[in-house]
Amino acid sequence: MRLLVQRVKEAQVFIDNELHSAIEKGVLVFLGVHLYDQDEQVKWLVNKLIHLRIFNDENGKMNYSVKESQAQVLVVSQFTLYGNCKSGRRPDYFQAAPPQIAIPLYEKFIKLIGKEITEVKSGKFGAHMQVHLINDGPVTLFIESPNENE
Numbered sequence: 001m002r003l004l005v006q007r008v009k010e011a012q013v014f015i016d017n018e019l020h021s022a023i024e025k026g027v028l029v030f031l032g033v034h035l036y037d038q039d040e041q042v043k044w045l046v047n048k049l050i051h052l053r054i055f056n057d058e059n060g061k062m063n064y065s066v067k068e069s070q071a072q073v074l075v076v077s078q079f080t081l082y083g084n085c086k087s088g089r090r091p092d093y094f095q096a097a098p099p100q101i102a103i104p105l106y107e108k109f110i111k112l113i114g115k116e117i118t119e120v121k122s123g124k125f126g127a128h129m130q131v132h133l134i135n136d137g138p139v140t141l142f143i144e145s146p147n148e149n150e
Contacts, residue, residue, distance in 0.1 A: 032081025
């Protein structure tokens with residue numbers, strides 16, 4: 001699994017020009033599921049995300065975690081995180097999980113975060129979405145779960 005995490009002042013997801021979900025101070029998480037991912041990758045990434053120290057303390061140092069700062073979380077599925085651009089001009093997505101694998105893991109990811117973080121929102125799996133955000137910092141991190149069977 002791969003996460004692209006952005007610390008935001010606010011973020012919104014629109015589907016068909018309608019506001020689907022929105023958060024204020026928090027993190028926007030783009031989630032890509034690998035073909036061979038399982039529950040272990042979900043649990044590892046949830047733990048990593050909620051304890052990630054990316055929020056500033058009173059001295060401007062990133063010392064507070066997502067959980068400690070009571071940040072909101074917005075999760076958006078993004079299979080293109082597994083786009084392979086090494087050859088040719090069009091990315092291939094052979095490593096991205098098909099929906100029958102990805103959807104249950106995406107839903108489990110959101111559910112497990114919800115057990116730790118009060119305010120969790122999401123996009124809609126497979127939908128064409130417009131994502132609006134105000135990146136705070138900017139702070140953008142790429143996190144990949146260990147032990148992938150690529």
